[in-house]
Every structure is written in C-alpha cells, then in structure tokens.
Amino acid sequence: MSLDLANLLDGYRDEIAQSWVKLLYQMTDGSNPPRPARYSTRTPAELTVNARDGIAAVADYFRRGSYRQLEIYVERISSERANQGFDVSELVQGFIALREAIMPVVWREVNFERSAALSVASDLDELINWSVIRLSKIYANSLNALLARQVDRLRTSEEQLTVQNHELEEQRSELERSVKEISALNQSASLLNSTLDLRQVLDLILVTLSSVVSYDSARIMLFEEENPENVRVVAAQGFPEPVVLGEIIPLASRPLLAELSNGPADFIIAELSADDSITGKDCWWLGLPLAVKDERIGLLTINRLITTPNFEERDGRIVHTFANQASTAIMNARLYARSSAMASLEERNRLSRELHDSVAQSLFSMVLMAQVACTIIGQGGDLALAEQKVATLQETASAALQEMRSLIFELRPARLEEVGLAVALKQHAGEVARRNGLEVNFCAEALPRLPADVEVALFRIGQEALANVVKHARASRASLSIDAVDSQVILTVEDNGVGISSSSKQRAAANGNGGANASRTLGLTSMRERAALLGGSLSIGPRRPDGTRVVARIPLTSAAGVAIESVR
Helix, strand or coil, X not given: CHHHHHXXXXXXXXXXXXXXXXXHHHCECCCCCCCEXXXXXXXXXXXXXXXXXXXHHHHHHHHHCCCHHHHHHHHHHHXXXXXXXXXXXXXXXXXXXXXXXXXXXXXXXXXXXXXXXXXHHHHHHHHHHHHHHHHHHHHHHHHHHHHHHHHHHXXXXXXXXXXXXXXXHHHXXXXXXXXXXXXXXXXXXXXXXXXXXXXXXXXXXXXXXXXXXXXXXXXXXXXXXXXXXXXXXXXXXXXXXXXXCCCEEEXXXXXXHHHHHHCCCCCEEEEECCCCCCCCCCEEEEEEEEEECCEEEEEEEEEEECCCCCCXXXXXXXXXXXXXXXXXXXXXXXXXXHHHHHHHHHHHHHHHHHHHHHHHHHHHHHHHHHHHHHHHXXXXXXXXXXXXXXXHHHHHHHHHHHHHHHHHHHHCCCCHHHHCHHHHHHHHHHHHHHHHCCEEEEEEECCCCCCHHHHHHHHHHHHHHHHXXXXXXXXXXXXXXXXXXXXXXXXXXXXXXXXXXXXHHHHHHHCCCCCCCHHHHHHHHHHHHHHXXXXXXXXXXXXXXXXXXXXXXXXXXXXXXXXXXXXX
C-alpha cells in the first residue's frame, strides 16, 4: 500500500499540488473576525513549487520508509515561513490541508472502496502527525533563532525572550490539542457511520464522545413525537446509579433543557447543585441540542464532578461539532428503521392477500362441500353423489394444505440452515414456477456454505426479485443463478418481461425514488438495504434484448474482515 501511495502521489503530483494551493488560498488566520492567512500574500508560482516539493518528499517517505527528504523539506519551509512572518498555526493548518488535497484522488483511484481509502487515510494521518510535531519543533528553533537575532539587534531583555518562548509553547500545546480533537472527530464520524441500528448508534455516540471530551456521565434524550414538550431518555453512561431508560422528562420541569430545546444557543455550560443534578451531587454540566439542519430531534448532556475542571467554551464548540455528526447518525438510523418497518408491513399485507385469495377461498369451498355432503347423507339421498362431494372436499383440502406450506416457506425458510442457500433457493424457484405457470431456470456453481446472516439476506433478495418478476414483469421465463467468484457471492435474477424502461412508473420504482407502485419501491429498497448491511451492492437494469436483470454482490468476508472458508 505504501509503494502504491508513493506511485499515486508521483503520478498525480500536479493535480494534488493545484488542489493544495487552492486550499491554502482559502485559509484564514483564526482571528475574529477571520482574515485571510498569510498564504494569500505569496504568489501562486511560489506556492505551487513548494507544494510539488512537499508532495515529492511525502512520496519519497512512502517509497523508502525514510523521513530524510521530508525532514529537509519541513526544515526549509519552516525557516522560510518564519522569516516571512507566518504563525505556526498557519503552517500546521497548511500541512494538514495536504490530506484534504490527496484524499479525493485516493477515493477515485480505489474506486470509492471504503476499507482501502481508510487504510490510506490512516497512513497519511500518521505521517502528517509526525510532520506537524517535527514542523513545530523546527519552527520553534527557527523562530527562536530569529528572536535571538532581534534580541541582539534591539538589546531586549531575557524576560521578553522568555515570554515569546512561553507563548510559542502555548501555541504548540494548542496545536497538539487541535490535532487530537480533529483526529477524534474523524474517528468518531467513521464509527457512527458503521451501522444503521439505532441502539448501536446511541451506544457508539456515548463511547466515542469520551474520546472527544472527557466526562463522568452522559445522557441522550430524544423528543417524543406525540408530545414534543417531553424528552425520553434513550441512552446513558457513567452514572453511579442506574438510569431508567425510557424515562420521560417534561421540559417544563427542567429550565436548562427547555432553554436548549427552544433557545438559539449551540450549547450551555452551567454549575448544578446536588438538588438540581441527576447524579445527586454538585457537578459541572454541558448541554447541547441534537439537530439535523434546522430540526431539533433531541438533547445531549454530559457532567463532570465538581472536583474536576469545569467545561470550557472550546469543549462546547467541539462537542457541538460532534453532536451534529451524532444527530445525522441518529436520523439515518431512524429512517432505516422506518423503512424496514414499512417493508415488513408490506410483506404482512402481501401474505394476508395471498391467504385471502387462495387458502381462505379453498376453506370456504370445503365448508360448502361438507355441508352439501352432510345434507345428502342426512336426508337419505344419493350416496354416490355424497361420496363425490367428499372426494372433491379431500382434493380441495390437499390443495389448500400445499398452498399453506408454500406460504409458510416464503415467510420462514425453515430448511435454510439445514440444506443451505442453493437448495433452499432451488426449492423456492420451483414453488414460484408451479404456482404461477412461469418457467424458472436455476443454476448454482459449487456454492460454499455461508454465514447464516448472508444466506438469509441472499435468500430474501432472490425471493423478492422473483416476486417482482411475477407481479410486474409480465414474463414467461425467468432465471436465478448464484455463484461464489473472486471472494464474493453473486446472485442474478433475469426475466424476459417488459423491462424497467417500459414506463416512467417502473423506472421510478426501479430507482427507489417512489412512483405509483409503492410496494415494488419498498421491495427494491429492502433488497438494497439487505445487501448494503453486509458490505455488498445491488444493481437493477435492463436485460438485452428484453426484460430486467437484478444482480446482488456480497463480499465473502465476515464483519471482522476474516475470509470465510468454503464448506463443500
């Protein structure tokens, strides 16, 4: 990976240099109100030359594993910028911007493959952290030398030099803290985006929050949909006594919470007495709203014991940034839960219709035939006719039993764990063909046994795809194939029907963007989400010369990234 990154940096040096220079010109010096950083005083030609040299030094490190060229570059730049009056924070921000210039090229070159991009990002973060620390030290030496010359020229006192060095040390400490905070926010963003399960998202928020700012206890409260004047405790950590999850708190009873929910403040820092705090002890308190755009969805509060340092304004600002990430993760998890619930409701409605249209009608017919047979026998009528009715009753009961078994298999493939995915899909394809008069061809090439969650997901995707063929494609023939190739399992469903381009409504449904056919939209959304949760993908498109092709690809790796062994 290091050699590949070095080659990438060399190959795209001009593109990365241009992006880096553009970022440097956009920087501010951190003042209030902000002013352009000193990079705006340098010419594009100078900045471009320096940017190319810096990229070459970084590439040399990843190629040779030596900091030599990078150290020479950092020493030169530090000396030049010190003489030009740059502040150390401007230098560091400029160097950190190199990561923002490189990563878009990395994402594009790894074809937006998340694990590869994260690996490169980790390598870059490690190198930039080293460079920032080294830059700070070299810059400090350059600045001290400059200050010493000024002392000689101006015959200033040793006390003034000490003050300058002390300020520089404070800047270095501030810089190191900023780098740590930025790194923690980046890591927390990756973790919060790793799952769509709401319970896991809430737990991850409290765990990752501790890496952003220290606290002794924390709570997440979400507004009740039916009564937004109340909040419900949905997650808590660090309290000495168990907190009742699900506890409803009226905002009117907690002035600080009410102010957070309605006021303009991004955060509130307060000192709470034992009577006011949830812990029953004197404590420092920091509260923030959880909001997505302009919609507030809940509150986040954290506490520190009164014996520890109080929260600072800086803590409030960084936790506010974290809260924005957390709010988006919560909203995404909520939307996913609602989508899953709608898909489940649609499935139950479908089974209800199937039961009504098939089994219920058969049972009604059986009741009528039994009544007729009883009437004939009771009145001493034609026994042959009664026997005929009973025989018809038996045939109808057998057909209803078979229909019920088919529906139960769709609802829960009981033999999936026993016989495996290939056999279960083959049986289901046969049931679809029998019940709908559709020719369904099935093929599976040496498929290994897969983890249970993978087999269930692929079975449901194949089941939903065949259901769409029956309901929407108006096809006479379909095929279902599944194979394990190149460390992934591929499931393909094709038909010779009207195709997804036959009407605008079908195109809207196939893209998952709504349309008249809501049930199909939910089905396609469900298939995409099942594939995405396992790190896979689902594509839907036309099949030549006619019909539709659905392809699901699931990587043959576990959640921990360990390759799955084939089980023949």
